[in-house]
Amino acid sequence: xxxxxxxxxxxxxxxxxxxxxxxxxxxxxxxxxxxxxxxxxxxxxxxxxxxxxxxxxxxxxxxxxxxxxxxxxxxxxxxxxxxxxxxxxxxxxxxxxxxxxxxxxxxxxxxxxxxxxxxxxxxxxxxxxxxxxxxxxxxxxxxxxxxxxxxxxxxxxxxxxxxxxxxxxxxxxxxxxxxxxxxxxxxxxxxxxxxxxxxxxxxxxxxxxxxxxxxxxxxxxxxxxxxxxxxxxxxxxxxxxxxxxxxxxxxxxxxxxxxxxxxxxxxxxxxxxxxxxxxxxxxxxxxxxxxxxxxxxxxxxxxxxxxxxxxxxxxxxxxxxxxxxxxxxxxxxxxxxxxxxxxxxxxxxxxxxxxxxxxxxxx
Amino acid sequence: xxxxxxxxxxxxxxxxxxxxxxxxxxxxxxxxxxxxxxxxxxxxxxxxxxxxxxxxxxxxxxxxxxxxxxxxxxxxxxxxxxxxxxxxxxxxxxxxxxxxxxxxxxxxxxxxxxxxxxxxxxxxxxxxxxxxxxxxxxxxxxxxxxxxxxxxxxxxxxxxxxxxxxxxxxxxxxxxxxxxxxxxxxxxxxxxxxxxxxxxxxxxxxxxxxxxxxxxxxxxxxxxxxxxxxxxxxxxxxxxxxxxxxxxxxxxxxxxxxxxxxxxxxxxxxxxxxxxxxxxxxxxxxxxxxxx
Numbered sequence: 001x002x003x004x005x006x007x008x009x010x011x012x013x014x015x016x017x018x019x020x021x022x023x024x025x026x027x028x029x030x031x032x033x034x035x036x037x038x039x040x041x042x043x044x045x046x047x048x049x050x051x052x053x054x055x056x057x058x059x060x061x062x063x064x065x066x067x068x069x070x071x072x073x074x075x076x077x078x079x080x081x082x083x084x085x086x087x088x089x090x091x092x093x094x095x096x097x098x099x100x101x102x103x104x105x106x107x108x109x110x111x112x113x114x115x116x117x118x119x120x121x122x123x124x125x126x127x128x129x130x131x132x133x134x135x136x137x138x139x140x141x142x143x144x145x146x147x148x149x150x151x152x153x154x155x156x157x158x159x160x161x162x163x164x165x166x167x168x169x170x171x172x173x174x175x176x177x178x179x180x181x182x183x184x185x186x187x188x189x190x191x192x193x194x195x196x197x198x199x200x201x202x203x204x205x206x207x208x209x210x211x212x213x214x215x216x217x218x219x220x221x222x223x224x225x226x227x228x229x230x231x232x233x234x235x236x237x238x239x240x241x242x243x244x245x246x247x248x249x250x251x252x253x254x255x256x257x258x259x260x261x262x263x264x265x266x267x268x269x270x271x272x273x274x275x276x277x278x279x280x281x282x283x284x285x286x287x288x289x290x291x292x293x294x295x296x297x298x299x300x301x302x303x304x305x306x307x308x309x310x311x312x313x314x315x316x317x318x319x320x321x322x323x324x325x326x327x328x329x330x331x332x333x334x335x336x337x338x339x340x341x342x343x344x345x346x347x348x349x350x351x352x353x354x355x356x357x358x359x360x361x362x363x
Numbered sequence: 364x365x366x367x368x369x370x371x372x373x374x375x376x377x378x379x380x381x382x383x384x385x386x387x388x389x390x391x392x393x394x395x396x397x398x399x400x401x402x403x404x405x406x407x408x409x410x411x412x413x414x415x416x417x418x419x420x421x422x423x424x425x426x427x428x429x430x431x432x433x434x435x436x437x438x439x440x441x442x443x444x445x446x447x448x449x450x451x452x453x454x455x456x457x458x459x460x461x462x463x464x465x466x467x468x469x470x471x472x473x474x475x476x477x478x479x480x481x482x483x484x485x486x487x488x489x490x491x492x493x494x495x496x497x498x499x500x501x502x503x504x505x506x507x508x509x510x511x512x513x514x515x516x517x518x519x520x521x522x523x524x525x526x527x528x529x530x531x532x533x534x535x536x537x538x539x540x541x542x543x544x545x546x547x548x549x550x551x552x553x554x555x556x557x558x559x560x561x562x563x564x565x566x567x568x569x570x571x572x573x574x575x576x577x578x579x580x581x582x583x584x585x586x587x588x589x590x591x592x593x594x595x596x597x598x599x600x601x602x603x604x605x606x607x608x609x610x611x612x613x614x615x616x617x618x619x620x621x622x623x624x625x626x627x628x629x630x631x632x633x634x635x636x637x638x639x640x641x642x643x644x645x646x647x648x649x650x651x652x653x654x655x
Contacts, residue, residue, distance in 0.1 A: 050551075050555055051554075051555070052551050052554070052555070071554070071559075072551075072554040072555045073554060073555070073556075073557040073558060073559065075555075077555060078555065078556070079551075079552065079555045081548045081551070081552060082548075083546060083548055085546065085548035085549050085551065085552040086549075086552075087549065087566065088570065089569040089570065098553075098556055099556035099557055102553075102556055102557035102558050102562070103557050146552075146556070150556070150557075156555075
């Protein structure tokens with residue numbers, strides 16, 4: 001177990017920076033997820049922690065001790081790779097025993113540890129198989145087994161379940177989270193899947209273009225994104241963005257758009273720095289909108305149904321506005337069909353306004 | 364899983380091609396196997412029987428090929444009168460020694476060229492392979508001069524070194540391709556698990572086994588069948604089978620029986636090597652290692 005501090009870390013490949021001045025503090029025993037699209041620097045960060053890449057500038061500390069210059073074998077971390085990286089010519093037992101053998105454990109100790117790890121992962125009946133005889137999910141468990149058997153200070157999981165099918169992925173999310181909780185080992189989990197990060201992590205670091213965008217709990221990331229990029233990346237279906245204008249109307253600050261005029265809540269007015277007329281980006285998640293084919297009271301967004309998609313328990317409605325299309329999540333009771341006029345009300349506690357220039361969030 | 368066979372439909376062209384290919388392969392087989400068959404059979408024949416050949420066009424006369432009393436006297440003369448045991452040992456040591464040295468250094472060099480980025484890597488790689496571009500005869504004279512000043516002419520170490528000079532670039536070239544196909548993550552997993560770089564390198568050697576096996580075969584074949592180096596650099600103290608066989612052709616008589624026996628003795632070990640190493644040549648060891 002360890003507390004991981006990443007202080008002003010940079011990573012350059014040639015002259016192009018892959019990670020720009022990253023600062024993170026991972027508490028002892030916490031589950032931290034680094035979330036971002038491919039090429040955002042998340043894997044570089046993990047590889048610098050593992051010692052597989054040099055750190056171009058800055059420091060990484062384990063429990064206050066600088067580890068920049070330690071080779072991977074001396075860092076006491078265990079890593080699970082995206083492609084599992086099992087040794088194809090070795091059996092499951094030998095694969096899992098490998099890190100213990102490299103560290104010179106006695107044979108009976110190795111057997112004991114491997115047995116308990118494989119029991120925990122429910123792969124104890126596969127010990128004599130080779131990786132080529134295993135399914136994707138089983139390989140993935142062997143890779144995890146190889147990581148946990150050594151009882152390291154830190155787990156590094158690099159998109160470990162990205163290649164599994166959807167159902168198994170959902171199952172393994174729960175398994176991995178439970179495993180981390182029961183072992184209590186600090187975990188850094190890299191993923192591009194926002195659902196994995198939100199559902200598993202204690203803290204999430206959202207990265208984009210090598211820069212840390214936001215560091216927070218899953219609910220902070222989801223409910224209070226610091227900028228339009230984070231807001232758009234996190235959440236499925238994705239947040240709707242509309243260009244709108246802030247205007248003063250009869251003492252109220254109103255958000256206007258060809259399809260609607262909706263006043264801001266009083267506490268939100270204070271956050272947008274004055275009521276001067278200007279362009280902003282409005283963001284609202286599909287589930288913060290409610291849709292109806294009859295006009296309700298109060299401010300509404302008018303539109304025309306473009307298409308409806310039934311998703312089992314929910315329904316997604318794509319609505320055509322004057323200049324854009326937005327998606328609304330509603331219940332399966334919704335009866336509107338394509339080309340019907342429709343009316344949407346916004347849950348104003350859950351909408352967001354972003355600066356049109358740099359995308360930072362007003363609220 | 365879907366069928367792995369390529370679907371083929373019978374059209375007149377396909378049928379014609381099939382008939383043609385059967386005929387072609389039959390002729391090709393006779394063309395290649397007949398000399399080996401004659402060599403093998405003649406080595407067990409008395410000289411008179413060996414030259415008992417039917418008239419051209421006398422197809423019934425083919426039976427005279429098989430009409431003989433087997434004798435081992437040519438093999439006896441080879442090993443007792445002509446010292447072929449020693450020459451065979453020389454051939455084995457020269458071929459095996461150069462293969463081992465070339466594989467050892469070749470795999471390390473190939474791994475470095477595959478994994479490490481450094482300035483001038485492309486040029487270095489080209490330079491290594493360019494040493495194989497000149498024909499052997501072109502470098503024989505300077506090589507001989509160098510070897511003579513180191514007193515390596517006519518010695519087994521000299522011969523091994525000469526073969527290694529030519530096999531090492533080849534080893535690097537073949538093995539680099541195999542290392543390139545091994546995913547980095549397997550060594551990285553090893554290093555995170557507690558291995559040094561060298562241990563990580565050793566751990567992926569089984570994954571390039573098909574490459575190493577292929578190279579060993581080619582390397583041993585090159586050295587085993589070589590005549591030029593053996594005749595010039597190995598002459599005298601390190602005589603190998605091809606050179607010794609050549610010496611059975613003397614101005615006053617050509618010992619056909621012994622030459623045929625020497626041919627068999629030279630060919631058989633290579634055939635055995637092919638059989639033994641065949642299973643390692645099958646690629647696909649890395650299958651299932653990683654998810655592509």
